[in-house]
Amino acid sequence: MTEKNQLxxxxxxxxxxxxxxxxxxxxAIKHLIKTGSNLYIGSVKDGINYEIEIQxxxxxxxxxxxxxxxxxxxxICKHIIAGLLQIRDQIKxxxxxxxPKVESGASxxxxxxxxxxxxxxxxxxxxxxxxxxxxxxxxxxxxxxKVNFARKIDLIDNADKYKSILNxxxxxxxxxxxxxxxxxxxxxxxxxxxxxxxxxxxxALGQYREGFNILDASISKLEYIRHHYAFHPxxxxxxxxxxxxxxxxxxxxxxxxxxxxxxxxFLMNLASRSYYQYNDINDNVISIILSEYKIKIVSKA
Numbered sequence: 001m002t003e004k005n006q007l008x009x010x011x012x013x014x015x016x017x018x019x020x021x022x023x024x025x026x027x028a029i030k031h032l033i034k035t036g037s038n039l040y041i042g043s044v045k046d047g048i049n050y051e052i053e054i055q056x057x058x059x060x061x062x063x064x065x066x067x068x069x070x071x072x073x074x075x076i077c078k079h080i081i082a083g084l085l086q087i088r089d090q091i092k093x094x095x096x097x098x099x100p101k102v103e104s105g106a107s108x109x110x111x112x113x114x115x116x117x118x119x120x121x122x123x124x125x126x127x128x129x130x131x132x133x134x135x136x137x138x139x140x141x142x143x144x145x146k147v148n149f150a151r152k153i154d155l156i157d158n159a160d161k162y163k164s165i166l167n168x169x170x171x172x173x174x175x176x177x178x179x180x181x182x183x184x185x186x187x188x189x190x191x192x193x194x195x196x197x198x199x200x201x202x203x204a205l206g207q208y209r210e211g212f213n214i215l216d217a218s219i220s221k222l223e224y225i226r227h228h229y230a231f232h233p234x235x236x237x238x239x240x241x242x243x244x245x246x247x248x249x250x251x252x253x254x255x256x257x258x259x260x261x262x263x264x265x266f267l268m269n270l271a272s273r274s275y276y277q278y279n280d281i282n283d284n285v286i287s288i289i290l291s292e293y294k295i296k297i298v299s300k301a
Contacts, residue, residue, distance in 0.1 A: 006058050006088050012081055020081035025116055029086045040087060044079040047201030052079050057087045089116075140187070143169060147194055151202075151210060158210065162217035166191065170225065185231040189239065192218055196242050203250060208259055211250065216266055219243045220273075227275035237279065244283050251292040264293055 009017050023029065023044060030049070032042030040054040046068075055063040064080045071077040119127070135142045146165050155161050169188045170180040180188075195218045202211030222243060226236045251263065270276055271285045278284045 006091075008081060008084055008088065012076065016076065016078050016081055019078035020085055021115055023078060023082040024085040024089075025119065029082055032083060032086050040083065042083060042086075044082055046079060047197075048204045050079045052083050054080065054083050054087065057084055143187070143191065147191055151198065151207075159213040159216055162195070162214050163221075166217055166221040170221075172224075180229065182231045185225065185229055188221070188225065189232060189235050192222055192239055193242075196239070196246060199246055200249075203246075203253060208250075208253065208255055212259060212263060212266075215243070215246065215250070219247075220270065223270070223273070223276050226277055240277075240279065241283060244285075244288065247285070247288055248292065251288070264289065 008020075012020075023046060028045045030043045030045055032040055034040050038056045038059075040057065041052075043049045043051050044066075050067045052067075053063075053065045055061075064076070064083075065071070066077050066079045068077050068079055071080065131145070135145060143165065146161075146168075150161050150165060153161065166188065169191060170184050195214050199211045199214050199218070202208065202214065222236065222239055226233075226240065247267070251260075255263070267285045267289050271289070276285070278286075281287070
């Protein structure tokens, strides 16, 4: 029986628990070791490795830490919760091994039902059938499936796959009937935030071309939406600043010359688009081009 203080699913926010379960289910928690004083130290592979520490898990005096930026702002994160899931699983296994076996003949009886056990018990074909069926019924699930796994799928034009995902949420504005509503813009914001994190992961892993493909599609869509829609202006402006920061971060890397040229051409093109908005004299693509590419403007006397 699970102790009350181990009910992770009830203690933490649903979105963090879901993200943590995804990490737990793909064995992202590495080298989780228990040291003295009931201290667990390990790492969670989430694009890059994040070091975590959990002191006295499930106790009132529980203390945790993680290297990720989300933890620094919120004092909890999906990496910590994934570690707690792993620790809880270890405790359950230890308790089960010390208890009388609950098997009868060749039939194995499970103590509880959770996602990990379901995935271990069902066949691959049953899982695929379920995902296909669920994806047909739920547009949000389909979108999230594409967002999570797009980087793992190679197409003839890898830049196109990200544009396709974003256009499936909010289509290009061709008339009143095709106008998106507030909830659709909100859904797009969430995907653009996810893509911004993926770009940072690509940069950290040296996957520069894939990161550029995501950046191209995402900032183009973001600026287009900012021009055509009045929904969620503060969130859109915040993402605008985030993506410009990513561009500067990107250009600090030692990029291949062809990619750096492609980036320059893209930024020049973006600067010329009618829907691109100049909100800040220093935080715009022209300013980035002048500072990062060391381009000098020569005036004619």
